[in-house]
Amino acid sequence: MSEGSFGVVKCYRHDFDKLEYAVKQTKRPICGESNLQQQLQEIYALSSFPHRHIVRYFDGWVEDRAVFVRLEKLDDCMASLPPPVSESVLTAMLHQTSTALYELHSHDVVHMDVKPENILKRQLDADTFIFKLCDFGLARPLNGKDSVTGEHFLGLNDDDGDRRYMSPELLKNLHDVVGPPADMYALGKSCEAMMTATEDPSNTSARHLESYSPAFIALIESMLCEDPARRPSAFQVVQATLPERLLSDGGLLELQRRIDAIRCEISDLDASDNDVMSSPRT
Template sequence: MDGFVLSTRMDSDVVHDAAAYDPRTNTTRCSASTNDSWLRHSSAGRASRWSGPGSVERSLALNTSNDTTAQGPEGFEASPRRSATDDSTANYSGVVGLYSSPDRFVTEYEDYHELGRGDFGTVMAARSTSDGQPYAVKRSLRSITGATEEQHLLQEVYALSTPSSTAHVLRYFDAWIDDGHLYIVTELVSAGSVSSLVTEDGPWGEDKLWHLALQAAMGVHALHCSNVAHLDIKPDNLLCRFDDGQLVVKIGDFGLARPLDAGAGAFLGLNDDEGDARYLCPELLRDPGSPLLKEADMYALGMSLLDVAGGDPRAVRTTGDYSCLAHLSPQLRDLIERMTCRQPTGRPTAFAVVREASWCLLQRGELECDDATRRALEARLETIDSLAAEARALEAALDNSP
């Protein structure tokens, strides 16, 4: 595929993460207190800082406009203001500050058009009337009739707002509820999805697959360090944009996300819907309550790489035959096979994929970074590989000891 250049830029954050990698456990140490503040696009066109998903309700701003005459696109129409006696939402008043006036979208955004729609919502591209910048606005299909439905919908907001800043996770700005539907404002990624690019140009070649593995794994690593499991990673949800002619991949659509542990505050993990079965790991197909959520994300990413390379995830799951990847290098084939291992313990972590893809792209001269970062990264990767070899030797010696 020759239609675009996909390039990854490494920075000091990845080099710093390499120092936290523990080859003995194949894990990366992450701070328990992640940076959970996020940038919110306010109705006044300013950026505000709020701290943590526990205070998401405060960031869901209340718009006090009384104009109910604005008209929007299909599915985004302004709705008449509900009266105090309207029982269509079972008199549920919701979180204070969460509910907006019924015309907020059509008064704060213009030049909108539909990007797509699915089982969970409709996504529009729209330009803010306050700052003139383009955004993506998602409107949920599920209607809120009480606290349970509200919390189900808010899980996507909590998940989006939790990850530390990273170039490979969709950036969240704002959210509100109008007429029982949740609106979420994120950055606009205008090049479509990896899936749409593959449909247009055909399967990706070796170099682009390595870049995709690196960028997507960097996003998954940031999510896992922030206590978030995505659980719906697939080419449709790997979104793309061009920066100076180079493609950047971002993880989007957090409608099925769950916390990795129970201590996540307002992020309750209420989503029990299953993701796309083509990319869903065997253990989640057997038991949707499986706690092995990191491993599930890695399986889905591996199957996504296999799909983008021209393979059939369903056929590989059924037969275990990876001959569809025969055109790839042994190293990339091996990585995809390990990521899609039926045994969760056999799959690499997100950071392990970052490490392996970085090392491969450095050797191929495909990784864009300045000389200082390149030297630092090479040194870190060499140290990690050396420590990993020592750990394997020690483990073998212990296994053979009387």
């Protein structure tokens, strides 16, 4: 189905249920326990986040010095769509992928490798798709805690992501600056790449600007802001890309804001608990 620097994905039909699955196999042979834990990080991350816009994880195992991960099979990735992609499709992709990133960021986890090749799609009709974020091999927690499942998800893989979608702060200092704004930049850069047929999406003169609304272009430009603090959060992009039928539903937005506030309170409580646990006893 696909092949990258770290692994190959093949389609298999299960003997028991006769369904097709995508099975990812790592390329690098396992060398010792520490290397095994590094290669298991994607399994730990995927098992922590069952979400409608994150590729579904079924199981994983180690065999012949390689890690295998069984995932749901989708049609293809976002990169397979010929650019320029329509605003309606890109808006749906931004909305759905941002909900996945919002789930990660709410649990203090960053993806670190958002790009068109890592956004899978299933086509429902001519202009309607379901998008799902995949490839969590470079994901890492921001606070060093174990994942929500209790597995040892520590973000041990310190390989670099795709430099084409790296934020300016990451390009300047690859391993010391990690945060949600880097994911939002990468998502904006991915969208920009799908707006133009040129290999240099930063060449604004090559964009088919007439095909996109000023509001949509402004959203992408805000995600590509040089200053990480000025980029919109995943939640803000979710709001900005809500389908038209939901824009007038103030109750829905208010409920989402309340959920976001509760998650922030939980995160603050977790941080306080960590401070108490780490304080020296007198």
